Amino acid sequence: MKVRNTFIIFIVSGFWHGANWTFIIWGLLNAIYFLPLLLTNNNRNNLAVVAKDKYLPTPKEFFLILITFSMTVLSWVFFRAENVEHALQYILDIFKDPQSFYTMAIYYNYRTIILLILFFIILEWFGRENQYAIEKIGLKWKWYFRWFFYSFIVFLIGMFMQTAETPFIYFQF
Amino acid sequence: MFSAVTYIIILFIWGTFMPSYLTPNLNYVKGSYGHTYTRLQDVKDYENIDILFLGSSHTYRGFDNRIFNASGLKTFNLGSSAQTPLQTITLLKRHLTRLSPKLVIYDVYPNTFMGDGVESSLDIISNEKNDLNSVKMALSVNHLKVYNTLIYAFLRDIFDWRKNFKESLVKGDDNYVKGGFVEKELAYYKTKTLLRKEIKFDSTQLDAFNECLRLLEKNKISVILVYVPIAPSNYSRYTNIREFDSVMSAHMKYFNFNEKLILNDSLHFYDPDHLNQNGVKLFNNKLIEILNEEKFNR
Structure with a gap:
């Protein structure tokens, strides 16, 4: 059942x-x-x-x-x-082509995205016990360090977000 | 407020020291393709001209100042790569009063009415000192890459340590000619099959285009709209060119040179979009002939 x-x-x-x-x-x-x-x-x-x-x-x-x-x-x-x-x-x-997994050129072409994924995996890992990954990160830091951290994340979004048009799948419905 | 200031500071440091693959949403290239930097420096030497050319790369690669000068006309070519009406209005507001042309020849290329204007905004922001008009242009284009580049460019304008930047007049097979024209080393286009394409006007671009025409009218400057020839195989791909022609004719005196000249893909063009020097000579001489007939040039 x-x-x-x-x-x-x-x-x-x-x-x-x-x-x-x-x-x-x-x-x-x-x-x-x-x-x-x-x-x-x-x-x-x-x-x-x-x-x-x-x-x-x-x-x-x-x-x-x-x-x-x-x-x-x-x-x-x-x-x-x-x-x-x-x-x-x-x-x-x-x-x-399983050989391609061992070719460094593939990783070199995607180095930016790999770096970003690693950064966000680390962030998610340290925030995994909370509802949001950054919920408790930096709560004990000085306020300006914490806000700098938040601003840096906003900056990363502003610098790396996909700006070319990609239709959101739910727009179909 | 703290976050906004921090964002700007990080953007400036990041943009200055990071390699281009780590700055995908910041595209500040001084002396980029098409000699925009040199042209926008050169324009400061001109005033009270006879003809001002406006438009995309079709303009700065299509109207040879030397041919017009030989006919006794003082001209300047203010075209820039992928220039759309949103950038044209910005450039007009900056330079029109000083240039004070008797006639404006505005190249109307369908793609410039369909594009978002991002590429050309970045080109102009990077290659000329920015002002309030740049902000208005950025707001109209409304693209993250343009905002980032504009913020960065404002800071570079303030702290620029490359004030002595000088762009080479000869870059690859491009040769900058005083007055704005860029001559390409003679090459010939090999025809390729291109996909059919429908012209769809973007309302923001159309509004900016009308604003350009109103500004010119307000300054009592005559305008003619010109569709610079493109390779016939490229021209024939457009499915609704008659509709485009009728919209343009409704605005101003309009000449579609794709219909007025018989040109050949491989003899008169170096790619599907641009005339080679043989094509430029034929086109410019025909235009001067029309200007004389219509008594536009005096």
Whole structure:
């Protein structure tokens, strides 16, 4: 019953985003991701903050974070693709040339975005116990240091945000 | 207030010391493509001219001052890369009174009525001292990159340690000619198939265009609108050129030189948009002939 309901919820969530198989597959994938937890009755576990009160995760925790993130991103390929064929081609292209993962030029071309992602991952990690990442960062600092920090984040947004037109997916609805 | 001041200080330090790949939303390039810096310095030497040319790169690569000077006309070419009416009005407000032209020849290229004006705003902000007109232009364009660059440029205008900046008159195959024209080393365009395109007017650009015409009218300056020739293969891609022609004719005396001259892609152009020097000579001589016929030049 629990498995059936979970599948219904995720598939309906997918369908809600639009009458396209890509959204259905996105929902289906998310439901499948929950399957092992449901079958082992572990779906209400793992709700606490990861690596609570610690600076770094354990290797096991790190691996689980990586797996969860990768699976979520994989399902987003379907969410954002024009059609199923497009999504599958996109995924195939990722794995077509594994050599490219070891080519430094690829990372060099995306160095700015990699630096920004690292900065925001660190920020999110230290703020992971709060509702917002920067909620408690700098509360004990002098006010001008804290405000400088906030201003710097605003500056990074102003300097790096995408300014070319990219239609927001929810504008379709 | 603290955040705003901090943002500006960080922007200035970041923009000065960081490499360009870390400044995607700040584009301050002095002496950029198209000799805008030199042209906007050069314009200060001119006053009471016969003809002022306005428009995009089609203008500064299409109207050769030397050909007009040979006909006894004192001209200045105030075109700049991708210049849209939003930048034209800014430049007119700065320079029109001193230049005091008898006639303005305004190049009306459809793309300039469709664009957002970001590229040209950045070009002008980076290459001339900024004033209140720059702020008005930035507000009209309303783009983060323009705001960042304008704030940075204002600070550079104040603290500039490159006051002695001098742009080379010859850059690559471009040669700046006094009076604003840029001569390209003779090259020939090889025709390519281009996608069909519909001209869609942007209302902000159209408003700015009307403001330019009103300003010129207020100063009792005659205006003719000119569509500088583009490669025929490029011209034929537009699906509604008749509509564009009728909008332009409704404004002022308008000449579409794509219809008045028979030019060839590979003989008279170096790319789909720009005349080579052979094309420039034919076009300019035809224009002078029309100006004489219509008694516009005196």
